[in-house]
Amino acid sequence: MTNEKHQFYNRNLALAGVCQAAALVKQVARTGEVNEKAFNASINSIVITTPQNTIDVFGSLGELYLGFSTLINQLGNDDKLKDIEITRYVANLLTLERKVSGNKKVMQSLGDRVGQIQRQQLHMDILDGQMMSNLAAIYSDVISPVGRKIQIAGTPALLKRNDNQHKVRACLLAGLRAAVLWRQLGGKRRQILFSRQSILRDAKLVLNQSTTVN
Numbered sequence: 001m002t003n004e005k006h007q008f009y010n011r012n013l014a015l016a017g018v019c020q021a022a023a024l025v026k027q028v029a030r031t032g033e034v035n036e037k038a039f040n041a042s043i044n045s046i047v048i049t050t051p052q053n054t055i056d057v058f059g060s061l062g063e064l065y066l067g068f069s070t071l072i073n074q075l076g077n078d079d080k081l082k083d084i085e086i087t088r089y090v091a092n093l094l095t096l097e098r099k100v101s102g103n104k105k106v107m108q109s110l111g112d113r114v115g116q117i118q119r120q121q122l123h124m125d126i127l128d129g130q131m132m133s134n135l136a137a138i139y140s141d142v143i144s145p146v147g148r149k150i151q152i153a154g155t156p157a158l159l160k161r162n163d164n165q166h167k168v169r170a171c172l173l174a175g176l177r178a179a180v181l182w183r184q185l186g187g188k189r190r191q192i193l194f195s196r197q198s199i200l201r202d203a204k205l206v207l208n209q210s211t212t213v214n
Contacts, residue, residue: 010054011185017178020067022089024171029154038066042174068207075200092150097179099147113138136169
């Protein structure tokens with residue numbers, strides 16, 4: 001694989017990570033349930049800050065299955081498979097990432113707070129209720145004030161529950177982490193528009209691989 005193709009491949013892994021987080025936000029908000037494998041991978045990605053390879057951020061291709069299937073649905077030609085809510089969440093996350101990455105003070109604070117979570121992992125599982133609350137607090141305290149609040153559509157009774165609110169914010173934080181990675185790998189919004197077919201083709205190949213290793 002050439003360097004250019006490898007970069008494109010890695011960039012699509014990160015974009016799938018954004019899509020996966022957006023899909024998980026919708027799952028929590030609409031049903032209160034999540035795809036556990038995807039959820040675990042996305043939440044854990046927040047604390048993988050020194051990966052050897054891009055895929056290490058998410059664990060494996062199989063753990064990005066939801067992300068790639070969502071990416072394919074969103075960029076494909078079948079309008080029935082496209083989801084306006086997920087499109088909005090992805091667009092909002094990419095916009096928010098630019099504001100966060102452009103603010104050194106916010107990035108420093110974000111790094112410090114994620115470092116605290118990493119230290120807390122010595123004593124608690126990251127999926128523990130208290131840890132989910134801590135991750136949600138990072139989003140509320142550090143990220144949310146930077147840009148326009150992302151409006152979450154869903155079932156009111158579910159969205160009133162603290163545990164679901166924590167999950168939604170933690171998933172948004174995971175989506176932001178993937179968006180930062182995407183940008184670091186050279187991701188730009190115009191590529192999604194002008195390279196849609198190439199991204200779609202690559203995503204389908206990766207999805208087939210993830211199905212094989214799943």
